[in-house]
Amino acid sequence: AQKVTQAQTEISVVEKEDVTLDCVYETRDTTYYLFWYKQPPSGELVFLIRRNSFDEQNEISGRYSWNFQKSTSSFNFTITASQVVDSAVYFCALSVGTGNQFYFGTGTSLTVIP
Amino acid sequence: DVKVTQSSRYLVKRTGEKVFLECVQDMDHENMFWYRQDPGLGLRLIYFSYDVKMKEKGDIPEGYSVSREKKERFSLILESASTNQTSMYLCASSLAGGPVDTQYFGPGTRLTVL
Numbered sequence: 610a611q612k613v614t615q616a617q618t619e620i621s622v623v624e625k626e627d628v629t630l631d632c633v634y635e636t637r638d639t640t641y642y643l644f645w646y647k648q649p650p651s652g653e654l655v656f657l658i659r660r661n662s663f664d665e666q667n668e669i670s671g672r673y674s675w676n677f678q679k680s681t682s683s684f685n686f687t688i689t690a691s692q693v694v695d696s697a698v699y700f701c702a703l704s705v706g707t708g709n710q711f712y713f714g715t716g717t718s719l720t721v722i723p
Numbered sequence: 724d725v726k727v728t729q730s731s732r733y734l735v736k737r738t739g740e741k742v743f744l745e746c747v748q749d750m751d752h753e754n755m756f757w758y759r760q761d762p763g764l765g766l767r768l769i770y771f772s773y774d775v776k777m778k779e780k781g782d783i784p785e786g787y788s789v790s791r792e793k794k795e796r797f798s799l800i801l802e803s804a805s806t807n808q809t810s811m812y813l814c815a816s817s818l819a820g821g822p823v824d825t826q827y828f829g830p831g832t833r834l835t836v837l
Contacts, residue, residue: 656826700765709771709817709819710768715765
């Protein structure tokens, strides 16, 4: 069975602080894909990153970085120097093999206080 | 850019009414999905479709049906709306074939059943 756990329900940080959102996944498949999405107050989920199980390189995109560690089944997301516009709900998701179904975590609500 | 649109952002219906939620994508994607999002539960898959006139049940199909007559359009139908179907409904689409592809989401429809 597949499962994604985002243990942090809500996080508040002060602007310019760094913040890490945790994502732990469970699967017995050796081929899988991990995703992060951002859901701002407007409601639309915005795709941030896709990572396959064979690529453990960390990725950086501007203030965003992702740390993929198969040894701990984690795919954590760090925002550096947070801004108010980063306030949103962030979802981690897993898909396995060539299947179409995504398994979403319950999301982490991030509030950045000015 | 992928564009997924949903017919309504907000909808209020009465118990027992038949409700249609429409989703249209303009990127010629084969796969389309309907999710509902509830606080603390994340996104749960209701139905998905991988081709015209094809559909597959997701995790919570009870009380819902779907229709896909054209490739770009995927409709979610609540045959007899109930108050426990009050929720945010999100539509998504993705390419088919080969490895799992990213799902792109619409803005969501917030449905209230009175």
